[in-house]
Amino acid sequence: MAAAGWLALPAAAWATICFLLPLAILFATSFQSGDGAPFGVFARIFGDSYYRDVIANTVVYASVVTFACLAIGYPFALALVRLPGWLQALGMIAILLPLTASAIVKTFGWTILLRTTGLVNKLLMAIGAIDAPIRILFTLPGLYLGTINMLLPFMILPIFAVMRRIDPTLLDAAATLRSGPVDRFLRVTLPLSLPGAFAGFSIVFSLASSAYVIPTLLIGERHKVLSKVIAHNFLVANDPALGAGLAVVLLIFCTSMIALAARFGRARKES
Amino acid sequence: MARVFIVLGRFWALLVIVFLLAPIFVTVAVSFSPSAVFDFPVDRLSTRWYERLSRQSSFWEALGTSAWIASVSTLLAVALATPAAIAIATRAIPGARTLAGLLTSPLMMPGLVVGIAFLQAFRAVGLRDAQTCLVIAHVIITLPYIVRTLLASLHLFDFSLIDAARTLGSTWPGAVAKVLLPALFPAVVTGSAFAFLASFDNYSISLFLVDVTARTLPIQVLNYLETGADPTIAAISTILLCFTVLALLLADRIVGVRRLDLG
Numbered sequence: 316m317a318a319a320g321w322l323a324l325p326a327a328a329w330a331t332i333c334f335l336l337p338l339a340i341l342f343a344t345s346f347q348s349g350d351g352a353p354f355g356v357f358a359r360i361f362g363d364s365y366y367r368d369v370i371a372n373t374v375v376y377a378s379v380v381t382f383a384c385l386a387i388g389y390p391f392a393l394a395l396v397r398l399p400g401w402l403q404a405l406g407m408i409a410i411l412l413p414l415t416a417s418a419i420v421k422t423f424g425w426t427i428l429l430r431t432t433g434l435v436n437k438l439l440m441a442i443g444a445i446d447a448p449i450r451i452l453f454t455l456p457g458l459y460l461g462t463i464n465m466l467l468p469f470m471i472l473p474i475f476a477v478m479r480r481i482d483p484t485l486l487d488a489a490a491t492l493r494s495g496p497v498d499r500f501l502r503v504t505l506p507l508s509l510p511g512a513f514a515g516f517s518i519v520f521s522l523a524s525s526a527y528v529i530p531t532l533l534i535g536e537r538h539k540v541l542s543k544v545i546a547h548n549f550l551v552a553n554d555p556a557l558g559a560g561l562a563v564v565l566l567i568f569c570t571s572m573i574a575l576a577a578r579f580g581r582a583r584k585e586s
Numbered sequence: 587m588a589r590v591f592i593v594l595g596r597f598w599a600l601l602v603i604v605f606l607l608a609p610i611f612v613t614v615a616v617s618f619s620p621s622a623v624f625d626f627p628v629d630r631l632s633t634r635w636y637e638r639l640s641r642q643s644s645f646w647e648a649l650g651t652s653a654w655i656a657s658v659s660t661l662l663a664v665a666l667a668t669p670a671a672i673a674i675a676t677r678a679i680p681g682a683r684t685l686a687g688l689l690t691s692p693l694m695m696p697g698l699v700v701g702i703a704f705l706q707a708f709r710a711v712g713l714r715d716a717q718t719c720l721v722i723a724h725v726i727i728t729l730p731y732i733v734r735t736l737l738a739s740l741h742l743f744d745f746s747l748i749d750a751a752r753t754l755g756s757t758w759p760g761a762v763a764k765v766l767l768p769a770l771f772p773a774v775v776t777g778s779a780f781a782f783l784a785s786f787d788n789y790s791i792s793l794f795l796v797d798v799t800a801r802t803l804p805i806q807v808l809n810y811l812e813t814g815a816d817p818t819i820a821a822i823s824t825i826l827l828c829f830t831v832l833a834l835l836l837a838d839r840i841v842g843v844r845r846l847d848l849g
Contacts, residue, residue: 326670326733330689335688336707344706390598394595395599402596402599406603411834412606418787420823423609423811424608424609424610424823428608461609464605467605496591521696525699525790527698528808545702562703570694
């Protein structure tokens with residue numbers, strides 16, 4: 316094979332100069348605190364209860380959203396694989412159409428659904444859950460509902476992709492061996508679909524912990540998460556060292572979650 | 587027992603389908619509503635907001651900026667990614683896997699962090715022109731989509747075809763141009779479609795790079811939403827949605843999106 320290695324040079328150079336270098340500068344900025352201490356910014360972040368609360372808010376928000384997406388998305392993917400043709404096509408549209416729509420568009424749709432005269436309130440009153448309209452927009456339940464809705468496709472897609480590839484003869488074989496439906500699920504489908512669940516888990520967690528537009532439009536200033544405090548420090552407060560420090564915290568947080576999920580996914584495959 | 591599971595499964599699937607499509611359905615419906623207070627359900631149809639939209643030049647300017655930046659950055663990304671993917675797939679360079687990882691990693695990074703990293707870097711080198719900043723950053727956003735589809739396509743390519751072409755007297759570049767590149771064309775089209783849309787929809791990185799001279803559509807929509815909105819937003823969202831669906835159908839017509847590995 317006479318392929319020349321220099322073919323990769325332009326892309327490698329672009330990615331290094333325009334991607335790795337800016338990230339390196341960001342890391343470097345976070346270590347400049349003005350008072351000379353190399354970890355000054357991080358001491359300030361973890362020493363201040365305000366920033367500790369922001370970090371805790373982000374962790375709780377990302378975790379609740381991720382587990383909710385898993386709880387809703389996994390059974391959905393499981394059902395979708397077994398749906399008859401036209402219903403499965405509808406299901407695919409329901410996953411892919413929201414993915415092609417901008418997050419801003421969907422968030423806007425939720426602000427209409429969640430207002431006091433909105434459909435969610437009417438629905439809740441119709442089933443008798445509430446007597447009078449309640450405020451959902453700009454509250455935590457509204458934020459969670461909207462975020463789960465928007466990140467759900469990212470959980471379903473990888474699980475569905477893996478489940479579709481499971482050889483149906485495996486389930487037939489298990490049935491021949493007198494394995495019941497629950498047993499078949501626990502021993503065949505679940506172990507084989509776990510890599511997809513881990514992939515979905517890491518993507519959704521990473522997206523939720525860095526979501527910016529969704530919390531801005533659905534809850535505003537009442538609920539502080541890392542992404543909003545970072546943006547504030549760069550765009551308004553002009554404190555790049557603190558912003559960079561918080562960004563490094565967020566980055567380490569996301570990448571370690573992804574690495575952890577990848578680790579679990581691989582360990583399952585090998586065993 | 588098994589029947590119960592099937593019925594429950596279908597019921598759950600329908601519920602989730604309704605949930606997933608709800609915000610999109612509502613946005614489209616509201617764009618045709620006659621009132622300014624986002625009435626839903628809509629009882630009477632009106633194109634009032636589309637007419638209003640046609641008079642708002644700021645949206646059309648932003649649409650032009652977005653289309654221009656998405657086109658330029660997708661073209662640049664294709665030019666960078668195609669040779670790189672060939673070098674990676676043929677293992678012509680040491681650390682091929684590392685390079686593939688580097689080129690696709692922006693997809694997994696929190697967009698906000700990448701955005702401020704760009705903001706700082708551009709400030710540090712004194713690059714002020716927003717349009718240039720946006721293109722440089724959007725190439726990084728679009729690269730992963732093109733690299734991924736190209737690598738998947740190259741994985742299926744039979745490289746002995748190139749050797750066969752060379753036995754028949756072709757030079758290596760000639761064999762690549764006549765045999766490999768035509769085989770990669772469908773992957774380039776699908777990858778570009780997704781890359782274009784990713785750039786066109788991006789706000790988390792653009793947010794930090796726009797200024798008054800160059801404002802992309804998502805940022806324009808976001809600003810409009812934050813400063814008290816009316817259903818004009820729903821109208822432009824509906825148009826964007828139609829545009830996206832058309833782009834994907836077109837890509838599907840040319841090459842078949844189903845061939846794409848969605849996992």
